[in-house]
Amino acid sequence: MNVDFLEALEQLAREKGIDKEVLLEAIEAALISGYKRNFNSAANVRVDIHRDNGEVRVFARKTVVEEPEDTRLEISLDAARDMNPNYQVGDVVEIEVTPRDFGRIAAQTAKQVVTQRIREAERSVIYGKFVDREEEVVTGIVARIDPRVAYIDLGETEAILPQSEQMPTDKLQMGDRIKVFIARVERTTKGPQIVVSRSHPGLLKRLFELEVPEIYDGVVEIKAVSREAGYRSKIAVHSRNPEVDPIGACVGTRGVRVQSVVTELNGEKVDIVEWSEDPATFVANALSPAKVVDVQIDEEEKVARTIVPDYQLSLAIGKEGQNARLAARLTGWKIDIKNETQASENGLFGDFDGASDEDEDEIGQLSDDWLTEP
The missing domain is CATH 3.30.1480.10 (NusA, N-terminal domain)
Structure with missing residues (x-):
């Protein structure tokens, strides 16, 4: 030397x-x-x-x-x-x-x-x-696709997108440019391993932050997110400024803002509802697009018992219980749904009608999905 x-x-x-x-x-x-x-x-x-x-x-x-x-x-x-x-x-x-x-x-x-x-x-x-960018959204290019994992080129390194973190509607091709959510960053003997996700509820939240200036500026706040990736999601928003409509801000002029998010998520349907401190109001909002006639809150059992018009019972429950299930995840309440006729005949709230026993169990259970606490 x-x-x-x-x-x-x-x-x-x-x-x-x-x-x-x-x-x-x-x-x-x-x-x-x-x-x-x-x-x-x-x-x-x-x-x-x-x-x-x-x-x-x-x-x-x-x-x-x-x-x-x-x-x-x-x-x-x-x-x-x-x-x-x-x-x-x-x-x-x-x-x-x-x-x-x-x-x-x-x-x-x-x-x-x-x-x-x-x-x-x-x-x-x-x-x-x-590691400082965990829970952020980044844009990458699909570099390689294996049966159980896709490799996403982030420029300086490759991230892995496991099949379990992909959306059912994703049809990835090499060279595709996609947005992914950084789920975790780990040290390994072969260097840092970056695991990204397309199904994480955080992706939906971050996409709205990118599309809606009011959210980025803190005027509108995302309070909770529930998601069944690729099919349907619900997002609860709240405005710190009474003059700003939180739902209108997220939808945008002629729906341009929400449509950008939907396009990125391959047509996943997104329901935007207004958050409320009052659990009854929040549950009623969360069951949108169904109209709720009445909500009774059982604080001890953490159950919200709701009445909907007869013709909207199936809408409130949703296909295979999806709407009620997402609402339960969004609010943190177990939701029991009755139509007006059933409530009037029984004089009380009972079990779900119009859904199978399996669906009722699904609807009643809370999810471990990521929630922003009210």
Whole structure:
């Protein structure tokens, strides 16, 4: 190694954001291992790289004793004092043992160490950049498609889009440009692993933030999201400014804003409802597009019992219970639905009519989907 090597190392350190001294210390540590491996040396050696001219020197470290038992590790007091009369028993003497052809080993080792450290630094930079972007939406290009996972090129690295995180309506092709939600970023032995999603409820929220300036500015707030990816979603919004209509802001002129979101989600239907502090009002809104006649709240059982017009019972429940299920997830309440005739005949709220037992169980259960707490 020489001055040119040191200059190249310094430039590389600046470009990659690595401390030059850290690189040199790593090279020195690697050279110790290389020296032991190639010259069958004892463990007590030190390698020094001159910081000005790049000269590499190897020193054997020996302890001063009266009578040495292992000459690789120890040196007699008389021999030590021949080098320096001030040595005492217990001192450590360094004797240069640099082999003639050690420069070749040093150059090869340095290359390996620098390459490894640069790779580690680049991985660390990528991890640091993307770990701060968790729960954000990014645009990527479909690079490869395997049966169980798609690889999305994000520019600096690839993210993985597992099949479980894809929308049922996604028909991905290589080269497609898509928006994905960064679900998590993990450190692995092969570098950072970025897992993205197209089915996460957070994707819907972030897409609205991108399309609706009032949400980005904080005037309109997304309070809750429930989603069955690829089919239907509900989003509850609230305006901090009484003069701003939160639903109108999200829909946009002639529906242009919500349509942009729907297009990105391959036609997934999106219901935008107004959030309310009053649970009864919120539940009634969440069952949109069905009109709710009355809502009774059971705080103890966390059940909202609702009455809808006879002709809207199936609309309130939805296909296979979808509308009621999404409303339950959105509000955090178990929702029991009756039509007016049933409520009038029974004088109380009963079980679901017009839905199978399986659907009733589905409708009544709350989801583990991500919710923004009211």
